[in-house]
Amino acid sequence: DTGVSQDPRHKITKRGQNVTFRCDPISEHNRLYWYRQTLGQGPEFLTYFQNEAQLEKSRLLSDRFSAERPKGSFSTLEIQRTEQGDSAMYLCASVSGPPETQYFGPGTRLLVL
Amino acid sequence: AQSVTQLDSHVSVSEGTPVLLRCNYSSSYSPSLFWYVQHPNKGLQLLLKYTSAATLVKGINGFEAEFKKSETSFHLTKPSAHMSDAAEYFCVVNLSGNTGKLIFGQGTTLQVKP
Numbered sequence: 062d063t064g065v066s067q068d069p070r071h072k073i074t075k076r077g078q079n080v081t082f083r084c085d086p087i088s089e090h091n092r093l094y095w096y097r098q099t100l101g102q103g104p105e106f107l108t109y110f111q112n113e114a115q116l117e118k119s120r121l122l123s124d125r126f127s128a129e130r131p132k133g134s135f136s137t138l139e140i141q142r143t144e145q146g147d148s149a150m151y152l153c154a155s156v157s158g159p160p161e162t163q164y165f166g167p168g169t170r171l172l173v174l
Numbered sequence: 175a176q177s178v179t180q181l182d183s184h185v186s187v188s189e190g191t192p193v194l195l196r197c198n199y200s201s202s203y204s205p206s207l208f209w210y211v212q213h214p215n216k217g218l219q220l221l222l223k224y225t226s227a228a229t230l231v232k233g234i235n236g237f238e239a240e241f242k243k244s245e246t247s248f249h250l251t252k253p254s255a256h257m258s259d260a261a262e263y264f265c266v267v268n269l270s271g272n273t274g275k276l277i278f279g280q281g282t283t284l285q286v287k288p
Binding site: 094164 | 206208210216219220223264274275277278280
């Protein structure tokens with residue numbers, strides 16, 4: 062399968078712990094996006110990369126969140142000192158085009174207890 | 175500012191009957207518009223996209239959508255619903271410019287009754 066992959070698929074953690082998620086985009090896609098989806102809502106943009114450069118961050122991305130894409134391939138999203146409000150599905154997408162189409166991974170579902 | 179409004183949070187149809195999921199958008203530019211579907215515990219799958227070519231867009235699984243600029247609408251339709259169509263559907267606008275980030279509607283849950 063050459064689609065977008067994310068790891069882990071599920072994560073349960075205690076409040077205050079740090080967590081890290083990984084996204085592997087489709088290999089020839091140079092743009093990568095992170096979104097967050099809370100229950101009953103549509104996904105919301107968090108940040109995106111053009112190759113290894115992080116070009117935009119949403120106001121949703123507090124100082125506890127950091128994302129990297131060190132070699133312009135896979136990306137990681139780290140949440141420090143997790144809070145219960147961080148519980149959500151974290152989605153990664155990579156982009157082909159023009160015309161642009163974002164292909165989404167299966168997501169990482171985070172539950173903070 | 176760009177935004178998307180899905181007019182129904184929940185739609186229920188009987189198997190074999192038509193499906194209509196409504197979406198209105200607001201955009202200062204000529205938008206790119208998409209419909210994505212999300213089945214339980216699965217990722218978002220692209221159904222179809224409009225990128226200023228033909229206003230009637232055909233997608234996968236028999237779905238289609240019509241871009242109507244005068245009504246700022248991009249409604250999703252299917253002539254005959256299948257049980258497998260039961261899922262969450264998102265209308266999405268792609269911001270123009272360099273970011274390309276997607277703005278999602280709140281979603282419409284489609285229920286298909288036997």
